[in-house]
Amino acid sequence: MPTVGIDHIAMPTANAERLIAFYKRLGFPINHEEEWRAGKRATFSIQVGESKINVHPEGYTASLRGPTAVPGCTDICFVFEGTVDECRKMLEEAGVNIISGPVPREGGRGRGTVPSLSFYARDPDDNLLEWMIYQATTAKP
Known part of the structure; x- marks a missing residue:
């Protein structure tokens, strides 16, 4: 089977609250925001069509990630x-x-x-x- 698309990308942030507000103003749905705010999830995501941007908030380090994954690298x-x-x-x-x-x-x-x-x-x-x-x-x- 061929590769047919992109499911998600990961994006670190230095300020999750500011990032959520910005993408909401643009009309993007935020997935798992309530669970993240309640401390039940370490991350949330921004929905883009059938793909998503997994946001890694300050203090979160994914076990597998790019070596230069820092806020502003996307x-x-x-x-x-x-x-x-x-x-x-x-x-x-x-x-x-x-x-x-x-x-x-x-x-x-x-x-x-x-x-x-x-x-x-x-x-x-x-x-x-x-x-x-x-x-x-x-x-x-």
């Missing part, structure tokens, strides 16, 4: 379903500082052949975040 590209202007509005309304974009990028669809534009920002831990809008060929700067 670079994630989200796919936004909508227009470039709708994506910009969503980011601005969530209080996200757009650091670049929209800029043309090659994503994974069609092995990099499907046109797309991306916005870039950073989360509270300084992770690089990208929102890619496929089939976007024009946008207001």
Whole structure:
């Protein structure tokens, strides 16, 4: 059987409360937040479609992890379903500082052949975040 997708990635954080608030403002569901707050779980996750980001809060060390897993080490590209202007509005309304974009990028669809534009920002831990809008060929700067 071939590899068909990504189930999850792991992301350490220096401030779990700040990270939860940031991703909630963007509309991402937080899995196991109540259990984590109650001390019944060591971690929580951010749901992204059928995949998730496992968040490793301050003080948690996974038994298996990358050797340089520290807050700010993650670079994630989200796919936004909508227009470039709708994506910009969503980011601005969530209080996200757009650091670049929209800029043309090659994503994974069609092995990099499907046109797309991306916005870039950073989360509270300084992770690089990208929102890619496929089939976007024009946008207001």
